Amino acid sequence: MRALANILHLGLKEFHSLRRDRAMLLLILWAFSLGVYSSATGLPEILHNASVAIVDEDDSQLSSQLVEAFQPPLFHPPLLIDQAQMDRGLDTALYTFTLGIPPNFQRDLLAGRRPALQLNVDATQVAQAFSGAGYIRTIVEAEVRQFVERQRGDAAMPVELVPRMLFNPNLTQAWLGGVMEVINQITMLSIILTGAALIRERERGTLEHLLVMPLGALEIMLAKVWSMGLVVLLAALLSLQLVVRLWLGVPLAGSLGVFLLAAALHLFATTSLGILLGTVARSMPQLGLLTILVLVPLQILSGSTTPRESMPQALQTLMLGAPTTHFVILAESVFYRGAGLEVVWPRMLATSAIGAAFFAAALMRLRRTISQMA
Incomplete structure (x- = not known):
């Protein structure tokens, strides 16, 4: 004791x-x-509320679908700007990413052509530039694939992978x-x-x-x-x-x-x-x-x-x-x-x-x- x-x-x-x-x-x-x-x-590798602006020169159903695909918490709601504002916004660090959708993008895509989108990245923000470019590419590819399959009536894949994120x-x-x-x-x-x-x-x-x-x-x-x-x-x-x-x-x-x-x-x-x-x-x-x-x-x-x-x-x-x-x-x-x-x-x-x-x-x-x- x-x-x-x-x-x-x-x-x-x-x-x-x-x-x-x-x-x-x-x-x-x-x-x-x-x-x-x-x-x-x-933590630097996290993409959170990244600023993105879009130059929509197509003004089509697909381009509107792409604009709506960028959602929080990964991105701020995208701003619609013109070509002149894109360069000025990147120079003044207003946007981390700018996506340019060219004219006739939807028509060329449905015609079987391979139109290109322009993605500009402010690489001074290295961490967001690296991860954000990958996120944007994934989002665009998914939206374009979904739109084309719906318009053409393409048969769905026989196997669908459905990921489930457990615990987080x-x-x-x-x-x-x-x-x-x-x-x-x-x-x-x-x-x-x-x-x-x-x-x-x-x-x-x-x-x-x-x-x-x-x-x-x-x-x-x-x-x-x-x-x-x-x-x-x-x-x-x-x-x-x-x-x-x-x-x-x-x-x-x-x-x-x-x-x-x-x-x-x-x-x-x-x-x-x-x-x-x-x-x-x-x-x-x-x-x-x-x-x-x-x-x-x-x-x-x-x-x-x-x-x-x-x-x-x-x-x-x-x-x-x-x-x-x-x-x-x-x-x-x-x-x-x-x-x-x-x-x-x-x-x-x-x-x-x-x-x-x-x-x-x-x-x-x-x-x-x-x-x-x-």
Whole structure:
């Protein structure tokens, strides 16, 4: 009971230390609010509300059908302009895309000729130019094929492919980016907060004060793990509810309780890793450099940025030893596919095992550090 009381009171002390650290509080606030929102909505490969203008010199049923085919959220409703406005609009960056429909386009098409459409793209917006040109080509080809088959009475194909987009019907990147960024912030801040808490003890000389008390390394470490883990867990919960669900409009299908349980196990692993880095670093700048070296591979190779299936098999196997890999797979299963505890428990078990290994290594390192100071 005395050990539990010591762990509780040391954890409360960590709350008071964090409350006085305004820079760290601002980092937490920004990371789980604007950091999540900007990362989810600022991905360059997404085409969203692109500006398009159309020069319709045919004024036919088909050209009107093409104009109406450009719809939000991929494009703004197209503007009908003339030839002179097209060049001026591109020069002044009013439009990202301009589509020119020549005279007699519908008549030539029905006569079996191959008329050409002119698509001008503002390539200074590289990401939208690349993806948008592909979208426009697909839209035009589909509308022209449908019109020609209807007018000529061509027989339909014997096989029709009907795609069904599961879990993300509109292919909205923010649905994936918002949750993945929350996971990245959980990993980053749990490492930084626990490592910084240990560094602060050393820089302020309070670690020596703890050593003269009847406290062990296990109690000191558990206090930092539960207190900093709880701070990150509460911040992540608020971010999921206020930023991801309300601000970004992401429908979280699965159980929030299952995710929070998995997040707690993930935090057990990452806070232990943070303490391990805190015992190696001697100052906050050193901790920052070590965090970058560890955090970048954990985030990039976990599957949150690039699908694991696209990675070499050896790398996929190696990253099974990282807690972020299991946490990303688990979060996708829970929030997008609605998976329950009976599906994701192997990932939780793997995360717990990895966390236990990190905790044992950090505890051994902390005991060695304390013995050297004594």
